[in-house]
Amino acid sequence: MTLTTLAALHDRGDIVLPEDTAPEFDIERPQHIKFGDYSVNVAMKLARPPKSREIAAKISEYLTELGRLVPAYDFIDKVEVAGPGFINIYIKPEWLLRQSQAIIAAGDSVGALNIGSGQCVNIEFVSANPTGMVHIGNGRGGFIGDTLGNVMAAAGYSVIKEYYFNDYGQQITLLGRSCVWYMKHILGIDAGERPNEGYFDHFVTPNEEEEAAADEQSNTATGSVINKNGYYYTVAQRVLDRSPEVADLARNTDxxxxxxxxxxxxxIIMEDIKKTMLDLNIHFDVFFSQASLDETNELQKGIELLRNNGYVFEKEGAVWMETSKFGDDKDRVLIKSNGDTTYVASDVAYAYNKYKRGFDKLIYVLGADHYGYIGRMKAVAQMLGHSADSLEILIYQQVNLDVGGKSVRMSKRAGNIVNLDELARLVGADVTRFFYMMRDHNSHLDFNLELATKESDENPGLSVQYAHARIAGILRKAAETGSDAASEAADANMAALLNDTPAQLESELELMRENLRLEEVLERIALHYEPHHLTKYAMDVAAALHVFYDRCPALRAENPEVRKARFALLLAAKTILARALHLLGMNAPDRMERAE
RNA sequence: GCGCCUGUAGCUCAGAGGAUAGAGCAACCGCCUUCUAAGCGGUGGGUCGUAGGUUCGAUUCCUAUCAGGCGCGCCA
Structure with missing residues (x-):
């Protein structure tokens, strides 16, 4: 169903197309299968009812003809006109079933697309400053960015996943001062009052101290005694262990x-973050140091480039860039009146660096508190000579803790920050990833830690893994009885299934329809940056598999031809499920072990 | 004050201008002599925040409004 179809009908005088504009229309999958595999609304776009029904009838006749006469269209079973002029296209059951073998043949690369046609995409995410652990809030970008990157790579983009870390400037000084304060305690030197600003663990009260020692979530405790199990205390200890010579420096206050x-x-903190990311199977190709921008002089080059392009001016002793010329709320300072460069200046340099490396598209995955970045960075892209569209910023909404049905914001002050590595340890990397990816990045995420750590039945992600494991179990069983499901499936005649009971055939066709949706799901994700659709899709495939499993025994099929064909469906579903799980950064297990 | 995000089933959330708005969980009723019951079948549950508008058609787009969250630094 294309514009050429419409043109052909126009030429035959069956329909009248507008002279100047190409008609816009949608090909969609109806909610109910009774409306066909695909539905086209072009007739209603061209005219109002009842005229639209006439047009639909003409198109429908034409398509039926095509399906009968043209080999390339032989997947068309029938075409019907419904409602105000929907053209509903039904696919031949046999054609659907036969696709299983193509899916099996595609294997690990099933669903691969070429919509990216090799375009280079840089996806930057997490980028949490190495002054503390990644928690369940700023870790959200990790799942979004990693999954999006996986899908875009599958869709034919050349993807680099990147983590930008700020190892430069005042916050490192503050971290050092905090660390020295802890070192003095460790070394038994008078540390004095705790500095107002910096990075500190919460105190514990004396009677909580023992308890806290046994409780790794001890940063929820407050009191007056230094928490020796607190994160920063242990970091200070590790700095001393690794570099004993700094004990002398700790005495100095310079x-x-x-x-x-x-x-x-x-x-050291960066190492911890990397380990957390690794434990969650969040993969980065590049860890980019902010300090390196200064070392390579790109910090200056970026500013110079903007200056040469005429977007830099001086005001009140500071150096500014005219981002407001490109839609930003206001202009931004690059160099402060005291001569220091701003963080924004580093952002300019970093974007400059990325473009220089040849990326066609820069994607930033940032938290809602970085909303202000959008206008400024899109302006920077244009000032550097690129289109506003070449730089995309995905804002994910905040993550709150769901405590007793109430949404509670995490904060250092409240001491209720939950670190990502804790979560991964409690619920496992796979469930964590699935849980996060079920939601649109635009939606707030209320994290119910209690629920997430509870019995796994409540985690739909496991049902997807279970679907995969179920198939693996059948294959295992087949192998035990000396048969090779793969080779049986390879020469299966899928038409054998057409004699199944209506309920069985229905579940078989539904399974294949779901299997075949992978490509369009990946395309949608890659084009709209909406990786959360993958979890929903995986659940749909799993549900179809479970229904099929209940209705259609393979090993025990009485007819050997049916058995072979069902092996093909099972292998196809296994291929799809494994692919979806892997793109989600999850394992596709062959066995599920109950955690009871 | 201005800008952005969100508001859909008891809860957490999907929903690409289409037809009777879906899933998971929770509740209730069934199904293991069966390839793993982490499953399947069934029941109940909705003024899609509210009010207008555009459209053949609006949960979806526009305007207003209410509610919650976030942002508007020579911080990073």
């Missing part, structure tokens, strides 16, 4: 030493 110790602490 700022330079804060920077040195801050750098050591930050690299």
């Amino acid at each position: 700022v330079e030493y804060f920077d040195i110790i801050g750098a050591k602490a930050s690299s």
